[in-house]
Structure formats: C-alpha cells, structure tokens
Amino acid sequence: MLWTVTSLLTAATQIESGGTFWMPEQASTVAQSVDFTFDVITWISYFFFFGIVGVLILFMVKYRRKTHSPTTEGPTHNTTIEIVWTVVPLLLVTVIFVVGMRGYLNLVESPEGSYEVSVTAQTWFWTFDHPEYGATQVGELTVPVGKPVRLLMTSQDFLHSLWIPSFRVKMDVIPGRYTTLWFEATKVGDYRLLCTEYCGRDHSNMQAIVHVIPADEFKERMVKLASEYVDMSIDELPAYAINRLYNRCQSCHTKDGSESIGPTFVGLWDRVKSGDVGFTSGEKLSSLYGEGTEYVVPENYIRLSLLNPQKHIVKGFLGAMPSFQGQLKEKQITAIIEMFKHFDDLVDADGNIKVNTDGTPRD
Numbered sequence: 001m002l003w004t005v006t007s008l009l010t011a012a013t014q015i016e017s018g019g020t021f022w023m024p025e026q027a028s029t030v031a032q033s034v035d036f037t038f039d040v041i042t043w044i045s046y047f048f049f050f051g052i053v054g055v056l057i058l059f060m061v062k063y064r065r066k067t068h069s070p071t072t073e074g075p076t077h078n079t080t081i082e083i084v085w086t087v088v089p090l091l092l093v094t095v096i097f098v099v100g101m102r103g104y105l106n107l108v109e110s111p112e113g114s115y116e117v118s119v120t121a122q123t124w125f126w127t128f129d130h131p132e133y134g135a136t137q138v139g140e141l142t143v144p145v146g147k148p149v150r151l152l153m154t155s156q157d158f159l160h161s162l163w164i165p166s167f168r169v170k171m172d173v174i175p176g177r178y179t180t181l182w183f184e185a186t187k188v189g190d191y192r193l194l195c196t197e198y199c200g201r202d203h204s205n206m207q208a209i210v211h212v213i214p215a216d217e218f219k220e221r222m223v224k225l226a227s228e229y230v231d232m233s234i235d236e237l238p239a240y241a242i243n244r245l246y247n248r249c250q251s252c253h254t255k256d257g258s259e260s261i262g263p264t265f266v267g268l269w270d271r272v273k274s275g276d277v278g279f280t281s282g283e284k285l286s287s288l289y290g291e292g293t294e295y296v297v298p299e300n301y302i303r304l305s306l307l308n309p310q311k312h313i314v315k316g317f318l319g320a321m322p323s324f325q326g327q328l329k330e331k332q333i334t335a336i337i338e339m340f341k342h343f344d345d346l347v348d349a350d351g352n353i354k355v356n357t358d359g360t361p362r363d
C-alpha cells in the first residue's frame with residue numbers, strides 16, 4: 001500500500017515539477033491570472049483570519065473579568081463601525097468579482113483560429129480526435145506549444161469533467177451536448193489530464209497525458225500518427241493494436257485473465273474459434289458459425305461484436321459495451337483481430353505488454 005502511494009507520488013512529481021505549495025507548475029497563458037485571483041483571495045483570508053483571531057485574543061486578555069462588580073450596559077450601536085464593516089467587505093468582494101470575472105471571460109471564449117480537438121469521454125477513458133489530420137489518440141493528447149487549442153467535448157455515457165491542473169482549466173463533459181474549453185500551453189513537456197467528476201469504479205484511473213511539443217514538429221507528428229497503421233503489413237498489426245488500440249478496451253477487458261466488466265482477452269481467440277461461448281439468450285456461438293449462418297468465419301463474429309456489441313451478450317455479463325462503429329477503421333478492426341490471435345506473444349502472464357508499437361521487445 002505504502003509502496004503504491006510512494007510510486008504514485010514519484011510518478012506525479014516526475015511528470016510535473018516546479019509548482020508552489022498551493023499550485024502545480026504554471027504551463028498555460030491563463031495560469032498566471034488564475035493564480036493571481038487565487039492569491040488575492042488567499043491573502044485577504046490570511047489578513048482577516050490573523051486579524052480577527054489576534055483581536056479576539058487581545059480582547060480576551062484585556063477585557064477579562066477582573067472584579068465582581070456589576071456589569072454596565074454595553075453600547076447599543078456605533079454608526080461609524082457599522083458603515084466600516086459594510087463598506088470594506090463590499091469593496092473587497094467587488095475587487096474579487098472584477099478579478100474573477102475578467103479571468104472567467106477570458107476562459108470561456110476561445111481565440112479565433114484555435115486548433116480544434118474533439119474530445120470524447122467514456123467510462124473510463126479519454127479519446128482525442130484531431131479532425132484536421134484524421135488522427136485519433138486515446139489516453140494521450142499531443143498539442144503544439146504556443147498555439148491556442150480548443151477542446152470540443154462530449155460524453156458517451158455519464159457526467160465526466162476534464163481537468164488539466166498545470167493549465168488551470170477545467171470543464172464538465174456532459175452526455176448529449178457539447179462543452180468547450182481552451183488553453184495555450186507555454187512550455188514543452190508532459191502534463192496530467194484527469195477526470196474530476198466522480199463517474200464510477202475506475203474514475204481515479206480516468207487519466208491522460210498531454211504532450212506539449214514544439215510547434216514545428218506538430219504537423220509531422222500528426223500526419224505520422226494518422227497514417228501509422230496504413231502501411232503496416234498484417235504481421236505488424238498485433239503490436240500496433242495492443243499499444244494503440246487496447247487502451248480503449250482496458251477499462252472492461254483485462255489482459256491478465258482476471259474478472260472485469262467484460263470477458264478477459266486472455267484466451268479469447270481460442271474461445272471464439274472453437275465457438276465455446278454461451279450467450280445470455282441461451283444460444284451458443286458454435287451454432288452461429290458456418291455457410292448460410294450469421295458468421296461465416298470466427299473473424300466475422302469479432303468484427304460484428306465491435307460494431308454491434310449488443311447483438312449477442314456473453315453469458316454472465318451485462319452487455320455494457322458501446323459500439324465502435326465509425327471509431328475504428330477497417331484496418332484497425334483487422335489489427336484487433338490479429339491482436340487476439342497473437343495475444344500470448346504480446347502480453348506476459350502478469351498482463352504486461354511485451355512489445356512496442358514497432359514490434360521491438362519492450363524492457
């Protein structure tokens with residue numbers, strides 16, 4: 001337990017350093033004004049906390065009961081004091097309002113010509129689409145430094161909330177509607193992105209990394225990302241799928257054989273190929289295979305399960321899977337099927353991925 005906490009803290013500090021006691025590192029154009037607002041309110045609070053407690057203690061000592069003589073009538077009111085304690089707080093909240101409102105107005109309207117990313121939240125992962133390049137990222141978001149980026153966000157299921165602490169931006173992500181948020185990163189580096197609205201079992205794992213890279217490398221990186229798998233041969237696809245596509249499956253399908261929301265991926269191909277899968281309808285997969293039936297070959301069953309997962313629910317599970325129709329290109333579907341066929345070459349017995357995207361062994 002302690003080890004987990006320490007390693008998490010180490011991981012967190014490795015990715016971000018250089019913050020203050022209250023705030024993480026400032027890495028966007030709005031961070032300074034947000035921190036300024038926070039500091040103004042904090043210093044006002046310090047001033048009044050110590051001022052009030054100080055006077056309280058002073059009065060307790062100075063006016064403590066010293067004799068047993070009868071107490072006199074206290075003053076009923078004092079106009080000067082009453083005006084002071086009304087006007088001073090009024091001025092203070094006006095200052096806080098003006099400072100806060102200026103920051104808020106700056107946060108809601110994204111600048112003209114921002115780079116657009118569409119964000120989809122789903123239990124329990126983030127998908128980032130770059131429409132300009134046709135590239136999709138899961139669990140990581142690459143953006144150029146020094147350029148405003150606008151996120152157009154929606155949720156597939158529940159209420160989530162996107163938060164990038166170092167950028168000081170945060171916005172709810174709501175099913176059935178769009179919300180937006182923008183930022184301009186000021187420093188190259190990796191930053192944490194979190195879900196900050198409790199959304200179920202793996203809420204705390206609903207994280208991603210924002211890679212801020214130099215603007216002149218950005219285009220090349222995106223073009224490469226969008227076409228990464230296009231030129232791959234079929235034997236290169238499994239390593240690609242386990243590294244780039246599995247993170248969409250990981251919240252429900254384990255790779256170490258343990259129980260989860262959906263069937264484990266360990267041994268999945270063997271179960272599918274032999275047809276030894278029962279459905280909640282009482283049917284068996286093997287009876288759906290063959291010429292003239294639903295699935296000519298087992299590969300078809302996997303393909304259609306990705307596109308229409310509600311059709312046949314595996315016995316013992318609730319059928320919580322969303323459709324990946326439109327989210328996966330045909331070649332990516334092939335890559336996932338190939339991943340199942342070579343699962344033992346990709347993942348060790350503890351569920352750790354053994355290969356990099358380019359097929360080289362991982363340390």
Ligand code: CUA
Nearest residue numbers: 160195197199
């Ligand atoms: Cu998504 Cu918490």
